[in-house]
Amino acid sequence: MEELPSVAVTAAAGVQGDFRGVVRQGPDGRKRQPRRQVSLIELESWHAALHDLHxxxxxxxxxxxxxxxLCVSGLRLPREAGAVIVIGPNCRIEITMECDPCSRMDEIKPGLMAALAPDWRGGVLGRVLDDGEIAVGNEVRIEQ
Known part of the structure; x- marks a missing residue:
């Protein structure tokens, strides 16, 4: 993992440099945008999970x-599919589902997987609706 001061986020590729967000061709030959194209977490939820682990x-x-x-601070991410988050002037991301914590979290710190499980603490997953260059400090807001 690498922290960047800014990054391009696109509907074609997700977060620049993350192969998981790239649109791929499905078995029927049509291109499909992944439902797990971008993952976001709230800094406050991350700290709450760590606090639970003392x-x-x-x-x-x-x-x-x-x-x-991506990590946001000072904003509660929507806990429902279909909500839209806007980052910076024009990057729009539709929430598709909760990001369930995986067993890798317990490899980082025993108990972390369970600490991230309640109330969508593990974050949200989404797909990019509108491309944008985003940067640390950009405004983040809920559109719908």
Missing amino acids: ISEDALLPWHARRAN
């Missing part, structure tokens, strides 16, 4: 240990 403030794991593409 990890001290000086030993907090960085948010990217969660392996999410």
Whole structure:
């Protein structure tokens, strides 16, 4: 995982540099945009999970240990498919589902998978509706 100050997010490729977001051809020959194109987590939810594991403030794991593409702060992400998040002036991402924590989280810290499970703490997954260059500090808002 790598933290970047800015990155391109596109409907064709998801977050630049992450192969999981690339649109691929399905078995029927049509191109399909993945439902798991972009993953987002709230910094507050990440810290709440770590707090539940009694990890001290000086030993907090960085948010990217969660392996999410993007981290937002000061905003509660929607807990429903179909909601749209806007980042910066024009990047729009539709929430498709909850991002369930996987067993890799327990490899990072025993108990982390369970600590991320309640109330969508593991984050959300989405697909890109409108391309955009996004940067740390951009405004993030809920459109619908």
